[in-house]
Each structure stands twice: as structure tokens, then as C-alpha cells.
Amino acid sequence: xxxxxxxxxxxxxxxxxKDVYVYDAQENEYLDLYGGHxxxxxxxxxxxxVKQIKSQLEQIAFYSNAIQNPLQQQLADAIGExxxxxxxxxxxxxxxxxxxxxxxxxASFHTHKKRIxxxxxxFHGRTSAAVAVTDNLKINAPLxxxxxVTFLPFNNVTALEKELSKGDVCAVIFEAIQGVGGLDxxxxxxxxAMEQLCQKYKTCLIADEVQAGFGRTGTFFAYQxxxxxxxxxxxxxxxxxxxxxxxxxxxxxxxxxxxxxxTTFGGNHLACQASLAVLDVLKKERLxxxxxxxxxxxxxxxxxxxxxxxxxxxxxMLGLEFDFEVSELRKKLIYDQHIFTGGSSNKNLIRILPPLxxxxxxxxxxxxxxxxxxxxx
Numbered sequence: 001x002x003x004x005x006x007x008x009x010x011x012x013x014x015x016x017x018k019d020v021y022v023y024d025a026q027e028n029e030y031l032d033l034y035g036g037h038x039x040x041x042x043x044x045x046x047x048x049x050v051k052q053i054k055s056q057l058e059q060i061a062f063y064s065n066a067i068q069n070p071l072q073q074q075l076a077d078a079i080g081e082x083x084x085x086x087x088x089x090x091x092x093x094x095x096x097x098x099x100x101x102x103x104x105x106x107a108s109f110h111t112h113k114k115r116i117x118x119x120x121x122x123f124h125g126r127t128s129a130a131v132a133v134t135d136n137l138k139i140n141a142p143l144x145x146x147x148x149v150t151f152l153p154f155n156n157v158t159a160l161e162k163e164l165s166k167g168d169v170c171a172v173i174f175e176a177i178q179g180v181g182g183l184d185x186x187x188x189x190x191x192x193a194m195e196q197l198c199q200k201y202k203t204c205l206i207a208d209e210v211q212a213g214f215g216r217t218g219t220f221f222a223y224q225x226x227x228x229x230x231x232x233x234x235x236x237x238x239x240x241x242x243x244x245x246x247x248x249x250x251x252x253x254x255x256x257x258x259x260x261x262x263t264t265f266g267g268n269h270l271a272c273q274a275s276l277a278v279l280d281v282l283k284k285e286r287l288x289x290x291x292x293x294x295x296x297x298x299x300x301x302x303x304x305x306x307x308x309x310x311x312x313x314x315x316x317m318l319g320l321e322f323d324f325e326v327s328e329l330r331k332k333l334i335y336d337q338h339i340f341t342g343g344s345s346n347k348n349l350i351r352i353l354p355p356l357x358x359x360x361x362x363x364x365x366x367x368x369x370x371x372x373x374x375x376x377x
Contacts, residue, residue, distance in 0.1 A: 010334055017044030020355050020362055022340065033354040033366060034340040038179070038211045038317065041238030042281040043357035049241055049277040056273040064264055071272035078279045079249070082288075083220045088233070088249040089256065092267030096210035096236035097125030099246040100173075102261050103232040104129045107171035107204035110231070110254050115148040117163055117172045117203075121181030121345060122151070124173060124208055133173055135181070136345070154186040157193045164201040171204040171231075172197075176222035179211040182346030183312035183319040188226060195228045204231040204254075210246070214238035214278065215288030215356060217315035218295070225314075238356075243274035287356040291315035297360050298352070301367040307374055318352040319344070326350050328377050336376070337369035 012030065014022045020043060022030045032040065042049060063069070076090040093099055108114055118124070118133040125131060131140055132147035148168075152159050163169060172194060178184045186194070198205040207230040212222035216238060219225055223233070231254060236246035246266075250256075265271075282288055295315050302311045302320060310321035322329070325347040333339045342351035354362070 010331075012334065019043040019046075020358050028338060030334075030338045030340055031362060031365060032340045033352050033358070033362075034342040035238075035353050035355050036242070037237065037342070038216065038353040039237045039240075039242055040355045041214055041216070041241050042278055042285075042287065043355040044242075046241070046277075046281055046357075048281055048284075049274065052273050052277040052280075053243070053270060056270055059269075061270045062265070062268040065262070065267060069267060069269060069272070071269055071276070072267045075267075075272045075275055075279075078276055079247075082215075082279055082282065083224075083249070085233070085249055087252050089252065089254075091248050091250060091261055092271070093246045093248075093263050094244050094265050094271070095125075095246045096234065097127040097130045097246075098263070098266070099210060099234035099236050099248050100124045100130040100133070100208065101127055103206045103208075103234050103248050104133070104171055104173070106232060106248070106250065106254065106261065107206060109260065110204060111170040111202060113168050113170035113203075115150065115166075115168045115170065117150050117152060117160070117169055119174055119178075119186075120151055120153050121178055121184060122173070122175060123178070123180035123345070124175075124210075154184065155190045157190060157197075160194065161197055164197050164203055167201065169201065169203045171206050173206040173208055175208045175212065176225065177212050177217065177313060177317055179317075179351075180344055182344045182349050183317070183351070185314075191223075191226045191228060195230075198231075206230060206232045206234065208234050210234050210236045211353075212317055215282050215315075216291065216317050216353075217313075218288065218292040220288060222314065222317070239278065240271060240274045241278050243271055245271040245275050282356070285357070291356060294358065294360065294363065298363050301363060305367065305371060305374070312349070313352075316352070316354055316356055316358065319346075320350045320352065321346070322348050322350075324348060329373055332373040332376055333369060337373055339366060339369055 080086040122135045124133045132144045207223040209221045213235045231251045233249040312319040
């Protein structure tokens, strides 16, 4: 049987990984500055993470949500402590796309409306409603295009109010820092206006923190740079450090009822233990706090390279923009310099999404390698 061929693959086959490094079958070492799409938050194969998952596996790995699982409440308490969102409610699922689907469904239930406002260059996932609110027609099938979605540009308050005033919008969904879209951010004024308009027109505000959340940007969630209170916050990726887990945090004004949402695998014992281990390490090693000083060091290095035209992002969710397409440059970095980086829908942008355990000397090594690679293209 063949694999369904939907992924353009680099010719690298990792066989093991440790902290910020990945190794292939020949034991070649690669510096991982992409973390598998911002998934690796506390480093590959962190000892505490491995220990906790192994221990849980020897006890019970899974049972459905028909029974009590105290680890779910432990995880809710830990997320509340880290995010300071103690009065929100946690629903667990298995991925970022699932988190988005549940957030949108919940918003529609809560408001009894069905249209969604999303933003230009947004990426929220590849499943039913999640891909419908993703600004990429190429990956939207006719089935997905049945969803009622309006795409608006960031920072146009007039356009946003015009659409909300029609009275049929259940949710406005936004990324505080766009991931796949190229690390663009809304202005502070627009974020506050967005919250106020959602309140005015009885619309749910959804903060998509699937990529930016869990400490990557210097705050636990990227939207927490602003003093706003979304109705729903979505999360995944760094939440499990590679173990499949996702979730939504639900504002207390949205009430739960039996059967409203549901999942077979979401919140299983192993997934909860993986996420608890991530939060343990984030706290013990003060990784969230360190992201801001690492950002400063990164920007200082980037400013020395004239080919870099713009530095984007916050914390360790960063991008380097050039005045040429970077696909060949990224290949040079992988094959010649043994460094993983990421791309985006902005073809001139390299994304940097390393494990939060990255150190200054790793960043220095990257810029040395980048300068070498730039001389060969």
C-alpha cells in the first residue's frame, strides 16, 4: 500500500532527537529551529516529560470520557495557574483543528447565529469549519465553502462594524500573531475595538492560540499582551510537546450542558500527563520568561545581516523577511548547514519557532550558518 501523497518532503529522516537537536540515521546533527510547526515547546525528549509519560503508560493510558479522570482537573488547575484564567472552563480534544471546530460550534450554539468573521491570511486548520475560516481557497473543498465566512483585513474597524451590524455573526476569530500567514499582528487599537464590537453585537470573540500559546511569545497566550477577555481560547501544538492534545478555554458566561461537545480520545490519561509535564518544565525552567531576552538577542543578530529586511513576531515566534523568495535558502540551511526552519504563505519569510529551551549560542550558530547560506544563492 502506498501513502496518500499530500506532503512535499525534505530528504531528511530523523531517527532520534534531544532538546534542540534532531539526528538522522547516519547520526548527522540538525539544529531544530522550527519545532515541527511550533509543537516542541520544552525540547525533544525532555527527561521529565519522558518519565511522566512512561509512568502513566504503566498505569492506564486511556479510557473514554464516560468515567472520571482526575488528571483532567489537575490539568485545568495548572493551565489556570499559568494563564491566570482561573474562571474559564476547559474542554479537551486532540488537535488544533479540533479545538477550532469546537470553538466555532460553541460560538454558534451560544449566539444562535452561523456566520463567522475571519481575517486575511488567517490559518486555523484543515478540517471542516477550521479550513473554511482559513484564507486559502486552494485547500477549501466545495463542502467547506458552504460555511458562511467573511474575510476582512486587520485594522479596519469600519469594515468590521459594518459586518457585525448585520446581526448574523456568531464569532470573530483571530490570531494575535498570524502563524502560517506570515507573523502579521493586529494593532492594539484594533484588538480593543474588536472586543468592544463583539460585545455590542452579541458575537463571540475567539482567540486562536494553537501556535502562539503556552509561553512562546513571552505571555502564556499571545493575546494576553492586551487586556481583553475572549469568549473562547483555542490551544494545541506546544501544549503536548509532540503528544497529540488540544483544548479550548471557555468564558464563564457560556454554560455547559451534557452532550454539547464531545470526544472519544480527548483528555485521555496519557495526553493529560504529557501536558502536565510541559507545564511543570515551563514553570521550573522559567522558559516563558526567558523568551523575551532570547528575542532581544535574536533581533540583535538579525540586525547585523543586511539581506534581512524585516524582523517580525514576538518571543520565540519570529520571522525574517527578505526581498526574495526563501525556498532555496531554506533548502541550503537544511542540507548544507543542518538547520530546520519554517516557511509561510509569505514566500519571502523564514519562520523561527524553536523549542523554548533554545539558548543564545544556538541563535548565534544560526546566524553564522545563515550568512554562509546567503553567499551561495
